[in-house]
Amino acid sequence: MTDELLTSMREKALELRVEGRYKELIEHCDVLLEKGLKQQDHKAVLCAHIHHASAFYSVGAIEEAFLSVDAHLQYCSQYGDENEQLNGINILVILYDYNREYEKAKGALMRGIELGTRLKHWNMVSNAYSNYSHICACEKDYEGALENGLIGLEMAERYVPEVPILKFRVKLNIANAYVGLDDTSHAGPMVEQMLADPILSTYIRERAQCYDLYGRYLVKNNEFSSALEAFEVATNHATEIQDLLLLKEIQERRCDLCEILDDRQLGFVVQQEYIKVLKTLQEQELAKTALKLEVKHNVASIERNAKVDYLTRLFNRRHLEDVASNWLAQAAEEGRSVTCIALDLDNFKSINDTYGHLAGDEALREICTTCRKVLWKSDSTELLARYGGDELVFILNGETLDNAKERVNQLLAEIQKLRITFNEQPIPITVSIGMTDNANGAYSKFADVFYRADQALYQSKANGKNQVSAFESSVMQ
Missing domain, CATH: 1.25.40.10 (Tetratricopeptide repeat domain)
Known part of the structure; x- marks a missing residue:
């Protein structure tokens, strides 16, 4: 335009x-x-x-x-x-x-x-x-x-x-x-x-x-x-x-x-x-x-579009930050747990370079579809959004880190089963995941919680990718 x-x-x-x-x-x-x-x-x-x-x-x-x-x-x-x-x-x-x-x-x-x-x-x-x-x-x-x-x-x-x-x-x-x-x-x-x-x-x-x-x-x-x-x-x-x-x-x-x-x-x-x-x-x-x-x-349609990422149809970063900030502020007052999960496609640049950006877009959409099926259970207490590029963020309001781990491991297993093709060419897909929580209200700002989840994500990358890490750097298989 x-x-x-x-x-x-x-x-x-x-x-x-x-x-x-x-x-x-x-x-x-x-x-x-x-x-x-x-x-x-x-x-x-x-x-x-x-x-x-x-x-x-x-x-x-x-x-x-x-x-x-x-x-x-x-x-x-x-x-x-x-x-x-x-x-x-x-x-x-x-x-x-x-x-x-x-x-x-x-x-x-x-x-x-x-x-x-x-x-x-x-x-x-x-x-x-x-x-x-x-x-x-x-x-x-x-x-x-x-x-x-x-x-x-x-x-x-x-x-x-x-x-x-x-x-x-x-x-x-x-x-x-x-x-x-x-x-x-x-x-x-x-x-x-x-x-x-x-x-x-x-x-x-x-x-x-x-x-x-x-x-x-x-x-x-x-x-x-x-x-x-x-x-x-x-x-x-x-x-x-x-x-x-x-x-x-x-x-x-x-x-x-x-x-x-x-x-x-x-x-x-x-x-x-x-x-x-x-x-x-x-x-x-x-x-x-x-x-x-x-x-x-x-x-209503325009308002939804203003909150939704045009490629993945997930919520966008602005809406994520607005909602997560409110949830975290309320959780800080009540001492309630909020879990933040950050997910990133492995070797995404290589996929774009090898197969083309349309293939990369298709791979990202497939991952988002799987995330919606496995992770997203409730619109009122959970939010899945595209943070930027190939990074997704999932917020669980009222969910502890330990309870979320099982769902995250299930997601990793489902993604490992995916067989994505583009123009009849198979595209290898894995993801790295990092997760953390708000320490029962100790962290009240989205930026603080996201930083910890993002650090855990990079720990998964450093440890060989295709895995999940918590902020404490313990790797979960």
């Missing part, structure tokens, strides 16, 4: 997100994530996680969106820069807002403002203050909404080159704050000026929001008939872009106005339209549920 191809895939992900093709985006990011993990391309992995989060949120799969944000932030802590951290914060705020976790949203926004200010990313800082204004309005804190909106506008003016839509979106929140404060002397002229802005010819969603805001301002002024007209225009634009949530809010306001105006005929029509929107939303929720089930399946 070339850097150019992964770069192209990242660009494609952004294109799908901008176009709102979320089902395709999820599938595309599945592939991007898998390939990025395999190639250890950190930018590709981070890109997949952040676009996954956006796509899951947009289809209503909030749980999966949170998982993707969490995965992004964790991966970012190891491999990302501050720009990636800022991306993660922005997505996180959207999810908090959706769940009405406003305090969490405000906390995340403050982190984003601090980071964006330090990086001088004034567009991101402006968005953060604008979102903070929105959160304040949701909490009916319109003074706070106005204060943060005005700061957001100041930050937007700092951004070079000028981006008109950045300022316009902040102004929507400022005008919303004025309406909430019943400050019609500021709200009216501001909204009317925004309605005359040529930018609305391009941004239909903002046009719908602007007419909705204008209708709310007119209601405050008791201009109910004019407000109804403004809401009707907002309805048409929201329908055009199929923003059902915005459409639902507008229709609710139209229903209220029809009651105030005592227009029963129009009220009946609006109620029918409102019911249709609710029905469409309900059907959409069913579609989202089906998609979420499919998404969960895909996510």
